[in-house]
Amino acid sequence: MTRSHLLLEDMKMAMETIRSHKVRSFLTVLGVVVGTAVAIIAASMVLGVQKNIEDSLNQWGVDNLFVFKFDPGLHFGRLSPEERMRKPLTYEDGMALKELPAVKNVVVEALFHVGDGPQPVRTARNKSHELTTIVFRGVTAAYPDVVNGNMKEGRVFTELEDLHREDVVVLGFDSEKALFPDEQAVGQQLLVDGNLYRVIGVFAKKKNSFSAAGDVEVLIPYRTYKKHYPQDDENIIIAQAQHGMKDIAEDEVRGMLRMRRRVPADKPDNFGISSAEELGNQFADILGKILQYVIGVVSVGLLVGGVGVMNIMLMSVTERTREIGVRKAIGARSRDISFQFITEAMTLTGIGGLAGVLFSLVTSFIMQLVHFPSSIPWWAVILAVSVSCGIGLFFGIYPAMKAARLDPVIALRYE
Numbered sequence: 001m002t003r004s005h006l007l008l009e010d011m012k013m014a015m016e017t018i019r020s021h022k023v024r025s026f027l028t029v030l031g032v033v034v035g036t037a038v039a040i041i042a043a044s045m046v047l048g049v050q051k052n053i054e055d056s057l058n059q060w061g062v063d064n065l066f067v068f069k070f071d072p073g074l075h076f077g078r079l080s081p082e083e084r085m086r087k088p089l090t091y092e093d094g095m096a097l098k099e100l101p102a103v104k105n106v107v108v109e110a111l112f113h114v115g116d117g118p119q120p121v122r123t124a125r126n127k128s129h130e131l132t133t134i135v136f137r138g139v140t141a142a143y144p145d146v147v148n149g150n151m152k153e154g155r156v157f158t159e160l161e162d163l164h165r166e167d168v169v170v171l172g173f174d175s176e177k178a179l180f181p182d183e184q185a186v187g188q189q190l191l192v193d194g195n196l197y198r199v200i201g202v203f204a205k206k207k208n209s210f211s212a213a214g215d216v217e218v219l220i221p222y223r224t225y226k227k228h229y230p231q232d233d234e235n236i237i238i239a240q241a242q243h244g245m246k247d248i249a250e251d252e253v254r255g256m257l258r259m260r261r262r263v264p265a266d267k268p269d270n271f272g273i274s275s276a277e278e279l280g281n282q283f284a285d286i287l288g289k290i291l292q293y294v295i296g297v298v299s300v301g302l303l304v305g306g307v308g309v310m311n312i313m314l315m316s317v318t319e320r321t322r323e324i325g326v327r328k329a330i331g332a333r334s335r336d337i338s339f340q341f342i343t344e345a346m347t348l349t350g351i352g353g354l355a356g357v358l359f360s361l362v363t364s365f366i367m368q369l370v371h372f373p374s375s376i377p378w379w380a381v382i383l384a385v386s387v388s389c390g391i392g393l394f395f396g397i398y399p400a401m402k403a404a405r406l407d408p409v410i411a412l413r414y415e
Contacts, residue, residue, distance in 0.1 A: 015347065028312040029352030031305025032391060035298045036356025036384045037363070042294040043380045044364050046287045048373030053283045063104075063246050064146060065253060065273055067097075067237040072274035086270050088113070089235040091222070093260055094140075097239050100256060102249035107146045107238040110138035110225045124218050125191045126179040134175060134218040136192065138225020144203075146240045152176075154186040154201030162221035169197035172217035173205035192218060195228050246275065302387070305352070306395040313345050313399035317406075324406050338400035345396025346389045353388025357381050 066072060070083040094108035112120050122136040141159045143149060149156070157168050169190055176185045185199045197220060206215055225232070241249035250273055257263075257271055317324070324337055360376065367374040 024312060025348060028308045029305065029348055029355070031301050031308055032349050032352035032388050033356045033359070035301035035305055036353045036388055037359045038301070039295060039298045040357060040360035040376060040380050040384050041363050041374075042291060042298070044360065044374045044376040045367070045372075046291045047377065048367075048375040050284055050287050051375060052373040053280060062276060063241045063243060063249075065239045065241060065246065065250055065275055066279075067239060067253065067257070068272045068274075069234075069270070071272040072279070087261065088233050089237055089257075089271065091235060093257060094235070094237045094239075096256055096260060097237065097253055100239075100249065100252040102242050102245040102252050103239050104242045105142050105146050105240040106140075107143045107240075108140050108222060109143075109236040109238070110222055110229075110232060111136075111234050111236065112229075112232050113234045122193045122218070124175065124179055126188065129179045129181065131175060131178045131216070134192075134216050135172070136218050137220075138222045138229075139219050140222045143219065146238055150204040152202045152204040153184075154199070156201055157221045162223050165223045165227045166221060167195065167197045167224060168200045168221065170201040170203065170217075170219045171199060172203050172215045174215035175218055176202045178216075190218075192220075193228075250275075302391055305349075306391045309345055309349055309392060310395040310399060312348075313341060313396055314402065316344070317341065317399050317403045320403075321406065324403055328406070334404035337406075338404040341400035341403050342393060342396045345399070346392035349392030349395075350385065350389045353385045356388070357384055360384075 067089060069086045069089050070079050091108050094106045097103055098106040121132055122134055124131045124134050124136075141157060141162050144151070144156050152173060154170070156170055157166065161168055169192065171179070171185060171190075179185070179190065180188060180199075185202055188199050190197050190199050203215075203217065239249060239253055253273060254269065258269065261270055263270055327337065328334075364374040364376050
């Protein structure tokens with residue numbers, strides 16, 4: 001009998017053992033099923049969220065530099081006392097950056113003072129429809145050109161309307177749907193925080209908007225914002241670099257701001273510069289650490305599952321002692337016996353791995369139906385099945401060796 005026929009025969013015997021002890025087999029591989037499923041689901045969530053974040057950030061422009069008065073690392077809301085006390089960036093800073101050779105365009109955004117606690121709640125209201133989750137900003141007229149803001153209908157305010165402090169507003173896609181569900185928004189009046197504005201445009205829905213923040217925008221002209229909120233002195237600057245000159249533009253921006261903010265040569269920047277790529281890398285690092293932690297926890301579960309497999313195989317060796325004796329008496333070699341038990345262990349854990357993969361695929365499909373980012377790569381499926389089979393191989397070695405070392409005479413006498 002060839003090795004392939006022996007392998008098939010051993011697998012059939014393994015399946016017969018699983019069928020004859022269904023509950024025991026299920027409990028044995030439960031740890032493998034859960035561990036495999038959790039590992040794949042965690043990887044799919046991390047990869048899905050990471051891709052969603054990268055696509056969202058890239059929509060803001062791969063050549064854009066984001067300038068804040070603080071380090072734009074992922075610590076919003078946890079600024080140091082020194083960062084909170086820093087002088088805000090100004091509109092004039094943004095206009096100065098616009099004159100740099102490597103800078104193509106600049107947007108200045110006005111918002112509440114950073115460091116004074118949580119963001120004030122700005123409420124947008126149209127008749128009986130109200131929205132409190134808006135992203136309310138005052139921006140300069142170049143905003144849609146710099147951040148790839150395509151229009152669904154209407155237009156963005158002009159520099160002249162900004163200069164004259166006109167009470168006009170542009171809505172994000174979801175903002176319009178919530179506030180004007182049964183009518184066209186353009187041309188209608190909208191009340192925001194007690195001030196009345198005329199809607200002149202609606203942005204198209206963004207393909208990948210992290211946290212959906214980009215689709216609940218309510219944007220008014222920069223100077224209009226200053227007219228209604230003179231106490232809000234905070235500014236964020238978005239500098240669009242000439243194509244292929246982002247690194248040069250970053251050096252120029254840093255030099256200009258250090259000069260304008262009178263930073264001594266031996267002192268660090270009292271502002272922060274970032275880009276979509278850098279923010280994406282920071283998110284990737286955080287998600288990678290989360291995935292490592294999850295894999296560590298899952299490994300413990302797989303270890304427990306592997307110990308369970310070893311226990312069930314040792315029990316199987318005891319139950320089948322006479323069978324092993326008979327096989328040896330009719331010519332089976334020790335390696336044939338060990339190969340049989342290792343194959344059974346690998347078949348058991350392999351089925352557990354496939355069950356975990358199937359469960360994770362169904363879970364991922366459900367998450368996509370509810371619009372939660374989830375992406376299962378094929379390498380994760382292959383790796384999961386390989387690891388589950390590897391667990392059977394590793395934890396099946398000792399029971400297989402024990403079975404192979406049984407004396408056939410003693411085994412035949414076993415009751």
